[in-house]
Amino acid sequence: MEELNPVAHEIYIEVQQALFKETRMLREERWREWLETMVEKDIVYRAIVSQLRFRKDNRYTGDKDVPSLDENWAGLDRRVAQMESGMQWTTDPAERIRHFITNLEVFEGKNPNEYVIYSNCQTVRNRRVYEEMTYCYGRNDIWRRGADGKLRLARRDVDVDERFVSGKNHNFPM
Amino acid sequence: MVDVNSLVDVKNGTQAKRIFWDADIYKLELERIFGRCWLFLTHDSIIPNVGDYTVTFMGEDEVLVVRQRDGSVKAFLNYCTHRGARVVNAEAGNARGFTCTYHGWAYGLDGALESVPFEKEVYGNVLKKDTLGMKEVRVESYKGFWYGNFDHSAPNLADYLGDYRWFLDIWMDGTGGAELIGPPARSILKCNWKTPTENFIGDAYHVGWTHAASLKALGGPLSVLAGNKHLPPEGAGVQITSRHGHGVGILFNAGPALMGGEEGAMAAKWYAENQPKVARRLSEAQAKYYGSHFNASIFPNNSYLWGTNTFKVWHPRGPHQIEVFTWTIVEKSMPQELKEAVRRSMLRTFGTGGMLESDDSDNMESMTNLNRGPHIVTGMLNSQMGMENDHEDELSGNVIGPSAIGETSYRGFYRAYREYLKAKDWDEIRANNGKWKDELLNR
Numbered sequence: 001m002e003e004l005n006p007v008a009h010e011i012y013i014e015v016q017q018a019l020f021k022e023t024r025m026l027r028e029e030r031w032r033e034w035l036e037t038m039v040e041k042d043i044v045y046r047a048i049v050s051q052l053r054f055r056k057d058n059r060y061t062g063d064k065d066v067p068s069l070d071e072n073w074a075g076l077d078r079r080v081a082q083m084e085s086g087m088q089w090t091t092d093p094a095e096r097i098r099h100f101i102t103n104l105e106v107f108e109g110k111n112p113n114e115y116v117i118y119s120n121c122q123t124v125r126n127r128r129v130y131e132e133m134t135y136c137y138g139r140n141d142i143w144r145r146g147a148d149g150k151l152r153l154a155r156r157d158v159d160v161d162e163r164f165v166s167g168k169n170h171n172f173p174m
Numbered sequence: 175m176v177d178v179n180s181l182v183d184v185k186n187g188t189q190a191k192r193i194f195w196d197a198d199i200y201k202l203e204l205e206r207i208f209g210r211c212w213l214f215l216t217h218d219s220i221i222p223n224v225g226d227y228t229v230t231f232m233g234e235d236e237v238l239v240v241r242q243r244d245g246s247v248k249a250f251l252n253y254c255t256h257r258g259a260r261v262v263n264a265e266a267g268n269a270r271g272f273t274c275t276y277h278g279w280a281y282g283l284d285g286a287l288e289s290v291p292f293e294k295e296v297y298g299n300v301l302k303k304d305t306l307g308m309k310e311v312r313v314e315s316y317k318g319f320w321y322g323n324f325d326h327s328a329p330n331l332a333d334y335l336g337d338y339r340w341f342l343d344i345w346m347d348g349t350g351g352a353e354l355i356g357p358p359a360r361s362i363l364k365c366n367w368k369t370p371t372e373n374f375i376g377d378a379y380h381v382g383w384t385h386a387a388s389l390k391a392l393g394g395p396l397s398v399l400a401g402n403k404h405l406p407p408e409g410a411g412v413q414i415t416s417r418h419g420h421g422v423g424i425l426f427n428a429g430p431a432l433m434g435g436e437e438g439a440m441a442a443k444w445y446a447e448n449q450p451k452v453a454r455r456l457s458e459a460q461a462k463y464y465g466s467h468f469n470a471s472i473f474p475n476n477s478y479l480w481g482t483n484t485f486k487v488w489h490p491r492g493p494h495q496i497e498v499f500t501w502t503i504v505e506k507s508m509p510q511e512l513k514e515a516v517r518r519s520m521l522r523t524f525g526t527g528g529m530l531e532s533d534d535s536d537n538m539e540s541m542t543n544l545n546r547g548p549h550i551v552t553g554m555l556n557s558q559m560g561m562e563n564d565h566e567d568e569l570s571g572n573v574i575g576p577s578a579i580g581e582t583s584y585r586g587f588y589r590a591y592r593e594y595l596k597a598k599d600w601d602e603i604r605a606n607n608g609k610w611k612d613e614l615l616n617r
């Protein structure tokens with residue numbers, strides 16, 4: 001992996017606050033606000049699981065990534081619209097989703113206004129009476145500072161550890 | 175002893191709720207359905223080269239599928255004949271052979287036991303290696319889609335698909351073939367394996383209601399159904415059920431069902447441009463269905479949506495749980511850009527992070543788990559919609575329900591379900607070949 005330069009402490013704290021704010025916004029179901037104020041228009045939002053392969057097998061030509069989310073801004077917009085429709089009975093009564101973000105590392109990005117952010121996440125999702133689902137994954141984010149000085153998410157690559165999805169699906173903000 | 179006759183009333187279009195719950199019924203299903211039907215394994219595109227393999231399930235049995243040196247495909251139960259440990263722990267790959275992790279017995283690509291550590295020293299001449307190969311399962315392919323069968327007296331795959339091929343060919347062959355994009359996503363749902371199978375085989379009824387929010391948000395031809403604002407108009411589609419229980423529901427010209435915007439336009443253009451080609455390769459009648467939306471299942475547990483392009487196997491894990499394998503379907507000759515759009519749209523709708531997938535699974539789980547209640551489980555399920563309109567489809571040889579929304583394919587699925595559970599072998603099933611439609615058509 002290429003050498004990355006860690007950012008200054010104030011920026012580290014600023015990024016951390018942005019990530020915490022993002023999860024709180026999503027937890028409070030402020031999806032539209034999140035999309036409009038915290039997400040860049042050229043967003044790439046992906047989540048993958050990895051197929052199990054033998055370490056020494058370099059002959060097989062099939063993809064190893066198993067995508068479960070591969071969205072652009074328009075796709076995220078459709079997902080938000082689904083929630084805004086007033087007809088989404090699977091989240092009525094509401095689900096409760098709590099993110100825990102840790103092992104945060106923040107580096108300078110390729111472009112001067114961008115940051116590369118690594119984190120580990122554990123997300124606990126509760127729905128209906130009995131369904132509590134836990135998801136463990138890493139996130140590689142790129143956040144970009146706009147002309148207004150605010151940080152926005154430009155790319156998110158979610159790398160899920162669990163090979164199968166025991167928690168039903170990945171249809172939630174990761 | 176399960177009283178099979180009490181489980182399905184074909185003429186009346188009802189089924190006992192117990193079929194989603196009882197352990198003894200499930201045991202009989204493993205024996206008489208998963209033990210004798212063709213079960214989906216993999217596609218040519220997943221194991222293209224010699225030594226390529228993939229691991230999957232047939233019912234609850236773990237199976238290793240391997241591309242052979244002569245280009246053929248073999249499948250084996252994924253256990254070692256020594257003490258029964260798993261032979262291959264990866265899900266897919268390329269190998270020259272397979273070595274068990276426990277004591278190192280080594281098998282060839284063809285499943286033969288090739289070497290045993292210290293054989294001379296520890297076994298002398300005792301071991302009959304030629305009888306200790308991995309246990310082989312019968313496999314056959316249709317248009318590059320490989321299926322396995324535990325029963326050697328089962329009809330061949332083409333005959334098992336039978337007149338249903340008339341519909342399969344439209345997307346599997348119409349433009350020169352289809353393929354699957356893997357690896358499969360895998361997810362666990364707490365539902366009986368039949369709840370998603372019956373939903374995919376014949377449930378256009380739920381689309382406007384269960385998926386109201388998704389349809390409204392996504393756009394595309396199906397979005398007019400959102401919130402049950404409209405019924406599909408008269409003549410907007412048909413439902414089909416066939417000899418061995420496979421079925422399909424068709425919504426005419428709704429191919430790119432859930433693809434809105436530019437991507438939807440690209441898909442619609444593709445279907446329109448290729449319709450004449452399909453007419454030439456297959457027939458005018460089949461080409462009429464090209465570019466429609468198919469919701470379908472191949473008996474017992476292999477479902478697909480064509481137009482939404484998802485391909486699924488619902489592997490049973492006990493009566494109350496399944497493991498879902500999900501791939502994307504593309505037509506081989508689609509331009510790369512369209513394949514990419516189709517794949518993204520599939521993920522957005524019916525992938526493991528899909529908007530519609532999550533809608534469906536909630537229903538399937540409650541349909542299953544409420545049956546723990548002794549008063550709930552005694553009831554009957556109803557699939558009577560459109561019963562009086564079913565008739566023979568002269569074009570394809572199947573039974574057809576002449577409307578977009580109806581439960582014809584449900585009834586046909588459970589007719590076949592009962593037939594498999596009752597019959598003691600394939601000869602008994604074969605004896606019904608001439609009269610399978612009678613009960614469905616109430617004659």
Ligand code: FES
Pocket residue numbers: 254255256257258259274275276277278279
């Ligand atoms: S169990 Fe496989 S080598 Fe012994």
Ligand SMILES: [Fe+2]
Pocket residue numbers: 373380381384385530534
């Ligand atoms: Fe559905």
